Amino acid sequence: MGKITMSFEQGRKELLVRMSARSRKQPIKKVIPFRNDDVPNYLRELDKFEEKSRQVNLAVS
Amino acid sequence: MNRYARTSPGQSLEIISIERPYSFFHLIETRFGDCQPLRRIFSQVRMHNGQTMVIEKLGNPEDLREENTDLRTRNPDLKSSAAYRLSFFTAKFTTPQRIAHVTDEDFIGYAVVKEDSAPSFGDKRRVYESVIRPSRLANNFVRGGRDWPCQVGGKMFKVNGYLYAQQNALTNICAHVALRTAAARFHPNGDMSYREMNQLLDIDHVNVRMGEGNGLTTQQMQRVLEAAGAKCFPADYSNPSANPPPFQKYIYGSIESGYPAIVIFGTTDPDGGLHAVPVFGHTLNQDTWVPNADFSYFKIGAGTIYIPSESWLSMFIGGTVYRGRNAGQPHR
Numbered sequence: 001m002g003k004i005t006m007s008f009e010q011g012r013k014e015l016l017v018r019m020s021a022r023s024r025k026q027p028i029k030k031v032i033p034f035r036n037d038d039v040p041n042y043l044r045e046l047d048k049f050e051e052k053s054r055q056v057n058l059a060v061s
Numbered sequence: 062m063n064r065y066a067r068t069s070p071g072q073s074l075e076i077i078s079i080e081r082p083y084s085f086f087h088l089i090e091t092r093f094g095d096c097q098p099l100r101r102i103f104s105q106v107r108m109h110n111g112q113t114m115v116i117e118k119l120g121n122p123e124d125l126r127e128e129n130t131d132l133r134t135r136n137p138d139l140k141s142s143a144a145y146r147l148s149f150f151t152a153k154f155t156t157p158q159r160i161a162h163v164t165d166e167d168f169i170g171y172a173v174v175k176e177d178s179a180p181s182f183g184d185k186r187r188v189y190e191s192v193i194r195p196s197r198l199a200n201n202f203v204r205g206g207r208d209w210p211c212q213v214g215g216k217m218f219k220v221n222g223y224l225y226a227q228q229n230a231l232t233n234i235c236a237h238v239a240l241r242t243a244a245a246r247f248h249p250n251g252d253m254s255y256r257e258m259n260q261l262l263d264i265d266h267v268n269v270r271m272g273e274g275n276g277l278t279t280q281q282m283q284r285v286l287e288a289a290g291a292k293c294f295p296a297d298y299s300n301p302s303a304n305p306p307p308f309q310k311y312i313y314g315s316i317e318s319g320y321p322a323i324v325i326f327g328t329t330d331p332d333g334g335l336h337a338v339p340v341f342g343h344t345l346n347q348d349t350w351v352p353n354a355d356f357s358y359f360k361i362g363a364g365t366i367y368i369p370s371e372s373w374l375s376m377f378i379g380g381t382v383y384r385g386r387n388a389g390q391p392h393r
Contacts, residue, residue, distance in 0.1 A: 046306070049296070049305050049306075050294055050295060050296065052297065052300075053295040053296050053297035054280075054283070054295050056279060056295070056297040056299065056300070057278045057279055057280045058278065058279045058297075058299065058325065058335055059276055059277075059278055059334065059335065060234070060235065060236040060276045060277055060278070060279065060282065060325055060334070060335045060336065060337045061234060061235075061236075061274055061275060061276030061277075061332070061334035061335070
């Protein structure tokens with residue numbers, strides 16, 4: 001493994017450029033924004049998911 | 062102490078050397094018919110380098126009596142019932158007197174095999190319950206296990222782990238046995254009987270019967286667990302419009318905190334019934350290459366400053382009714 005010359009962020013961008021050039025297609029970019037401030041929202045959504053799950057009644061036999 | 066089959070005195074005692082080249086295949090075929098989970102138990106005993114097995118015929122402890130009463134309520138033609146306790150040791154001994162010198166460190170665990178017979182359902186042989194200490198300690202992590210006492214030849218031993226059980230499909234089904242394994246983590250008595258579960262759910266074996274396609278609902282299962290003292294976090298993945306966290310995260314978080322999970326899944330069974338299995342541990346292999354490679358070679362997640370330990374997990378450890386205890390279940 002060679003000496004590290006760039007950050008992970010730069011490395012990822014470069015990798016995408018190389019892969020796009022090889023495949024001659026545009027990469028599909030998927031961003032999942034998540035910051036510390038999002039934790040309360042995430043937990044609220046989780047509570048909703050669990051509450052909905054509680055209403056489901058499946059038969060186990 | 063006669064409440065449980067595991068702690069009740071035996072009525073007969075047979076000591077068998079199981080050192081290689083002793084054949085468990087021969088034992089199963091000649092004495093225990095085709096009992097798949099027992100094969101898995103014997104395999105684990107071999108893994109633990111088992112040297113001696115003790116087989117005791119059991120009398121009529123309260124838990125077996127209770128099940129037989131319920132069986133007779135459901136199937137009044139119940140003809141006979143017998144139970145045997147098989148105990149496994151790493152120590153070598155050939156006489157009952159030597160059991161007094163054997164220690165808990167030598168005790169691998171036990172299995173109670175129950176045989177019920179009736180014209181209405183034929184002959185049923187199953188592992189009524191079993192606890193075998195976990196194996197492959199280097200990469201198997203079982204969380205929240207407890208000590209289970211077991212009497213062998215008049216001496217009390219203990220083994221740590223989770224209880225495995227197989228359903229009789231008459232008074233209890235796969236949901237009951239999964240609940241029993243999980244509920245033991247919370248129940249004040251340390252073990253929740255099938256009768257306790259059935260009474261809680263008004264299953265009387267006459268008007269409301271188990272088996273033949275009848276089972277428990279997920280809401281009933283939650284009621285049982287909550288009655289045992291558990292707090293349930295249900296996660297329903299059957300609704301395609303929901304956008305839940307991956308189920309692996311739920312399970313890993315729970316078992317790593319010392320609390321078992323129950324996984325319910327569909328099968329190819331023609332009646333469309335769902336199946337339930339308890340999960341209480343996981344494997345974790347620090348040599349797994351992919352999570353490190355993702356980060357260093359492929360620069361995946363450039364802003365990632367945290368890779369969850371769950372990434373190094375390959376199997377969940379649980380019990381399955383047909384395949385036996387401490388079985389690895391796929392994580393993906």
